[in-house]
Amino acid sequence: MALSFMEGNEAVARGAIAAGCSFFAGYPITPASTIFSNMLTMLPPNGGICIQGEDEIASMGYCIGASMAGRKVLTATSGPGISLYSEQISFAIGSEIPMVIVDVQRLGPSTGSATRGADGDIQFLRWSNTGGLPVVVLAPKDALDCYALTAHAFNFAEELRCPVFIASNKEIGMTRESVDLDSVELPPIVERKYSEIGKDEINHKYLPFEADKDSVPDFLPIGCKTLVRQTSSTHGADGYITIDPNVIGESQERLINKILNAEERLTLYEENHRQGADTLVISYGVTSRAVEDACKTLSKNGKAVSTLTLKTLFPVPQKLIREKSEQYQHIVVIEMNMGQYVENITRLLPEKKIVFYGQMNGVLITPAKIMEVIQNG
Amino acid sequence: MDSFLNTKRPPVFCPGCSHERITKAVDTALVKLNLEADKTVLVSDIGCSGLFDTFFNTHALHGLHGRALTYAAGIKLANPELNVIVTMGDGGLGIGGAHVLAACRKNLDLTLIILNNFNFGMTGGQYSVTTPSDAVVGSEFLNQAEIPIDICEIAKSGGATWISRCSGHDSSLPDILCEAIKHKGFSIVETLGLCTGRYTKRNQLTPKVIDEMIERLPTYGGIVEKNQRPEYGEQYRNLANQQKSLPELLKVDKIFDLKDMKRQEIVILGSAGMRIVTAGDMVCYAAISAGFNASMKNDYNITVLRGQSVSELILSPEKIGYAGIESPTVVIALSDEGVQRRIKLFSKLEPSTFLLKEKSVSIPETSATVVEIDFKEYQIKKQDWALASLGFIAGKNQGITMEMLDFALKSRFKPAVYESAIEIVKKLATITM
Ligand code: SF4
Numbered sequence: 001m002a003l004s005f006m007e008g009n010e011a012v013a014r015g016a017i018a019a020g021c022s023f024f025a026g027y028p029i030t031p032a033s034t035i036f037s038n039m040l041t042m043l044p045p046n047g048g049i050c051i052q053g054e055d056e057i058a059s060m061g062y063c064i065g066a067s068m069a070g071r072k073v074l075t076a077t078s079g080p081g082i083s084l085y086s087e088q089i090s091f092a093i094g095s096e097i098p099m100v101i102v103d104v105q106r107l108g109p110s111t112g113s114a115t116r117g118a119d120g121d122i123q124f125l126r127w128s129n130t131g132g133l134p135v136v137v138l139a140p141k142d143a144l145d146c147y148a149l150t151a152h153a154f155n156f157a158e159e160l161r162c163p164v165f166i167a168s169n170k171e172i173g174m175t176r177e178s179v180d181l182d183s184v185e186l187p188p189i190v191e192r193k194y195s196e197i198g199k200d201e202i203n204h205k206y207l208p209f210e211a212d213k214d215s216v217p218d219f220l221p222i223g224c225k226t227l228v229r230q231t232s233s234t235h236g237a238d239g240y241i242t243i244d245p246n247v248i249g250e251s252q253e254r255l256i257n258k259i260l261n262a263e264e265r266l267t268l269y270e271e272n273h274r275q276g277a278d279t280l281v282i283s284y285g286v287t288s289r290a291v292e293d294a295c296k297t298l299s300k301n302g303k304a305v306s307t308l309t310l311k312t313l314f315p316v317p318q319k320l321i322r323e324k325s326e327q328y329q330h331i332v333v334i335e336m337n338m339g340q341y342v343e344n345i346t347r348l349l350p351e352k353k354i355v356f357y358g359q360m361n362g363v364l365i366t367p368a369k370i371m372e373v374i375q376n377g
Numbered sequence: 378m379d380s381f382l383n384t385k386r387p388p389v390f391c392p393g394c395s396h397e398r399i400t401k402a403v404d405t406a407l408v409k410l411n412l413e414a415d416k417t418v419l420v421s422d423i424g425c426s427g428l429f430d431t432f433f434n435t436h437a438l439h440g441l442h443g444r445a446l447t448y449a450a451g452i453k454l455a456n457p458e459l460n461v462i463v464t465m466g467d468g469g470l471g472i473g474g475a476h477v478l479a480a481c482r483k484n485l486d487l488t489l490i491i492l493n494n495f496n497f498g499m500t501g502g503q504y505s506v507t508t509p510s511d512a513v514v515g516s517e518f519l520n521q522a523e524i525p526i527d528i529c530e531i532a533k534s535g536g537a538t539w540i541s542r543c544s545g546h547d548s549s550l551p552d553i554l555c556e557a558i559k560h561k562g563f564s565i566v567e568t569l570g571l572c573t574g575r576y577t578k579r580n581q582l583t584p585k586v587i588d589e590m591i592e593r594l595p596t597y598g599g600i601v602e603k604n605q606r607p608e609y610g611e612q613y614r615n616l617a618n619q620q621k622s623l624p625e626l627l628k629v630d631k632i633f634d635l636k637d638m639k640r641q642e643i644v645i646l647g648s649a650g651m652r653i654v655t656a657g658d659m660v661c662y663a664a665i666s667a668g669f670n671a672s673m674k675n676d677y678n679i680t681v682l683r684g685q686s687v688s689e690l691i692l693s694p695e696k697i698g699y700a701g702i703e704s705p706t707v708v709i710a711l712s713d714e715g716v717q718r719r720i721k722l723f724s725k726l727e728p729s730t731f732l733l734k735e736k737s738v739s740i741p742e743t744s745a746t747v748v749e750i751d752f753k754e755y756q757i758k759k760q761d762w763a764l765a766s767l768g769f770i771a772g773k774n775q776g777i778t779m780e781m782l783d784f785a786l787k788s789r790f791k792p793a794v795y796e797s798a799i800e801i802v803k804k805l806a807t808i809t810m
Contacts, residue, residue: 002628003665005658005673014626023455030679044617049454054479058447061440061476065420065451068438069459087441114679175700176658176673178665181626202415222436223456225415229430231439240386240431286700293698364701 001180008146008172009076011179012102013038015150016074020189021100023071025051025062027081030114031170032104035076056081060088067097068230070192070221072154076102078170079121080111082128089163090129091232094255096161096209096217098192100153103165104173107362116362117170119285119336125165126314133252134259136266137165137314139284143177148184149268149311155190156266160258161216167313169336171286171364192219198226210237213250214257260315267320268311277304279374280328282321282345284310287336287365294370305374316344325349332377334370336360381407381414381433388432393577395545395570396425396492400432402545403462403490406554407435417460420449422473424499425572426466426492443473446480449487457610460558461486467493470528471506477528481535484562485609490554491528491565492545494572495582502575513579529567529597538562538604540597545570546584556599562608567597627788631668633781638669641692641776643707644722646715647763649682653711656763657688662785663777664692672700676718685718692776707776708745709766710734716741731775733766750805761801768802779806 006014012035016024024039026032036052043050049066053059056077063073077085082103092099103125107116125137136156140146146168153164195218198206206226211217217237222228229239236242236251259266272292283291288309295305308324310317325331325348332355333342339358346354355377359365382404390396407417417435421427423442430437436459440448449461470477470491480487495512497503502515507525514520529542539560541553545568557564569587571577643660647653654675661671669692678684689702702722708730710716716723716738726732726745734740736751750769757765771782786798 002630003670004626004628005661005665005671006626023451025451041620041623045620045622047617049613049617051450051454053447054475057444058450058476058479061444061447062451062454064440065438065448065453066455067451068448069452069455071455088444091440115676171674171700174675176661176671177697177700178661178669178671221456222418222438222452223416223459224436227414227434227436229437229439231430231437232441233439239437289697290699290701296698364699366701366703367699368703 001183003178003180005176005178006143007034007174007176008140008143008168009034009104009174010038011143011146012076012150012166012168013042014181015147016100016154017042018186019072019151019154021072021074021154022048023063023066023073024049024075025053025059026075026077027053027056027059029078029081031106031174032076032078032081032102034174035102035104039074056084057088060085063099064088064092064097067099068222070223072158073099074102075099076104078104078106079108082121082124086128090131092163093129093133093135094131095230095232097163097230098157098161099163100150100157101163101165102168104168104170106170107360113362115170117286117336117364118360118362119167119169119287119340120360122167122313122337122340125167133255134315135165136160136162136259137167138268138311139167139313140172140311141285141288141309142172143179144184145311146172147179147181148186151186151189152268155187158190158192159216160262161219162259167285169286194218195220198224200225202226207237208239209235209251211254214254214261216258263315263317264319266312266315267317269317269320270309270311271324272307274299274304274306277306278328279305279330279332279377280308280325281305281332281334281370281374282308282310283334284313284341285336287334290365290367291334291370294367294374297367298371298374313341318348321345321348325352330355330377332357332374334365334373336365378414379408380404381435383432383434386431389428390425391574393571393573394425395494395568399490399492399545399550399568399570400429402550402554404433405551406558409551409555410558412460416458418452418462420445420452420461420463422465422469424466424468424497426464426469429464443469443471444476445469446473446476446487446489450480450483450485453485453487454610454613462488462490462558464490464492467491467495467505467507468497477532478535480563481532481537483609484536484538484606486561487563488558489563489565491567492570493567494570494576496572496576498572498575515575527594529565530595532565533601533604536604537565538601538606539564539599540601541565541599542567542569542591542594542597544568544584544587544591546587629662629665629788631666632784633667633778635667635778638667638694640694641707642702642705643690643692643709643776644702644705644719645688645709645763646711646719647686648712648714649677649684649686650760651686651711651763652760653686653688653763656767657690659764659767659782659785659789660690660777661692662789663781666781666784669694670697672697674700685712685714687715687718705730707770708732709763709770710738710740711762711766713738731770733769735762755804757801757804764798764801765805769805769808771802772806772808
């Protein structure tokens with residue numbers, strides 16, 4: 001087993017390249033900048049395009065344009081940048097523009113601490129679009145996940161025609177680790193589904209947002225033989241403004257259901273079921289590593305505790321959480337924030353007592369603290 | 378094609394609005410140039426000028442206020458074959474000013490048509506960045522306290538290669554637009570026009586007054602000599618082609634067998650300029666060569682040439698979970714700043730911790746086993762202290778061995794750098810305390 005040594009941000013870039021990404025635009029920001037610098041070494045020599053936007057809004061604009069011209073696109077930022085992204089995020093969600101957005105989270109709010117980690121943007125990612133449409137958010141726990149989940153993110157983005165977020169963290173993005181990338185089985189790469197109508201010759205029947213109920217419209221790129229319209233305004237199937245309440249209502253429902261109905265397909269997780277355990281600890285991101293360490297130690301000391309690590313945060317893997325929690329009396333949720341995800345779990349498990357511990361002070365939650373929470377829970 | 382206008386969606390502007398004339402002028406220009414509809418994209422943003430994309434049978438992208446140039450740039454970079462034309466009002470010009478400047482500097486082959494009608498028509502006639510101070514607009518007195526910008530002047534100093542200013546009523550507008558679209562690089566056409574719905578209701582503005590305004594303003598008739606240079610996309614692709622391909626990812630096999638593989642937690646406490654991160658990197662590669670997993674967390678100031686530089690390393694035969702340091706096995710203290718950064722660490726150290734400290738560095742009380750070395754005595758430069766200390770700990774088989782370290786240096790450094798690095802490493806490798 002040969003190992004390489006890289007930070008999570010480099011692994012994101014490698015995952016993107018493996019998924020066929022050929023366009024990156026971003027604006028420098030700690031702790032996400034090294035995704036940009038890695039893409040800058042990887043894309044240009046191979047005919048790809050890597051651009052430093054004049055600001056974050058522009059970076060998203062470049063990505064939207066390039067995606068609409070048919071490219072697989074990536075951008076990366078951190079808290080202050082994702083805040084600026086939000087007007088364009090709404091556009092990409094509402095107008096079904098595929099892209100992968102990495103948020104290497106740093107301690108907020110606001111400029112916060114550039115070099116301190118946190119999982120403080122989880123709810124921001126969920127709700128950053130005006131309209132409140134559902135989104136896909138994946139959370140890596142280490143560099144290997146950064147690699148694999150980025151590939152998954154591209155697949156989901158292309159398949160569902162939507163932005164997919166990767167909620168990384170300074171503690172993953174900028175921590176270097178030994179990794180065996182060859183040990184990762186990447187998912188088969190999904191290409192954007194082009195419309196059969198109008199792909200190779202002009203066909204006025206092509207409507208850029210025509211789709212079956214709850215499904216995803218077939219894509220044609222701007223620059224294709226058949227003319228394509230894209231708009232950030234409320235639109236009908238033809239891509240022109242509409243005020244027809246039925247058309248609008250159906251389209252909103254479709255935008256919601258295309259994501260929510262894909263819950264199972266989108267659910268990624270890891271679990272460690274321990275014989276005889278009556279407690280399940282649910283966590284995600286870098287915190288789940290300390291959780292696993294804590295539970296390992298507890299098990300050695302005679303108290304078996306199981307773990308569930310969520311890799312997909314949104315859409316909430318409801319079925320998974322319900323199923324995996326079923327046999328446990330006690331549920332513990334640990335987050336590197338003051339409690340942004342736990343309510344999604346309490347909501348699903350009203351009959352269970354849920355112990356929560358959250359910490360957001362710029363340092364990692366230690367295994368010792370987690371053991372204390374589990375034991376006193 | 379004799380017209381690109383979408384007959385199903387005729388212009389819907391207020392009667393007398395200059396936008397309507399400009400719409401027709403754009404159509405005439407597209408026809409004159411004989412552009413292919415499927416190779417032409419109209420990009421627009423918000424406001425009355427943002428309706429433009431709906432009137433034409435071309436590709437179209439309509440987006441957020443002021444951001445049209447960003448989408449246009451993405452499209453053009455992704456597919457350089459396309460003719461990309463952007464329309465923007467004076468509102469978009471203000472809110473998207475940074476993008477206009479970036480487009481001027483870049484010189485990507487886009488055409489920007491600015492529909493300047495001196496106010497925000499759609500939202501109620503509020504003042505914009507081009508509203509004269511003495512105009513009567515929907516923002517009460519606010520415009521009186523500011524002055525309008527001259528976008529042509531700004532674009533010129535910003536590096537735009539082609540600029541023209543004309544009336545929206547100018548009969549030569551289609552020809553001007555043709556020239557702008559043909560120009561290989563970023564071209565701006567500022568059209569001055571009437572917003573009959575709002576602006577001209579309270580201000581004396583007629584086509585004649587606009588002509589007089591243009592007379593008074595600096596003249597822009599296309600090519601800006603001093604800014605001529607290659608188009609951005611071509612430049613970009615030329616430069617990109619010259620970039621070297623990324624070297625293969627370094628993969629290290631287990632080549633050394635350690636009898637006793639124990640987890641190590643190593644903390645290097647130093648300052649900027651001491652190459653602490655490089656030293657940490659070497660330790661990790663050394664460890665990987667003996668089949669360890671490794672993780673490295675660095676802590677340095679955002680002003681990279683000042684302040685502490687701390688590297689925290691975990692080397693473990695098992696997969697590494699929590700990547701924080703809990704009980705260090707080795708601490709290397711090379712600067713007071715570094716020590717201060719982790720001051721709480723020292724009281725928790727056990728006698729089993731090996732602590733190497735440079736003579737000049739002061740550390741708080743600790744139970745660790747302390748070894749002090751005067752690096753100056755060995756004539757080691759400050760920037761080499763970290764590397765030299767690796768030689769010392771490897772010589773004592775603390776965490777890593779000499780052969781592991783030698784391997785790491787060889788695989789990470791070019792031969793010449795390796796030679797000098799190994800010299801430094803050897804300086805302390807054989808000393809006994
Ligand atoms: S409000 Fe002004 S800019 Fe808008 S359509 Fe009417 S006249 Fe034209």
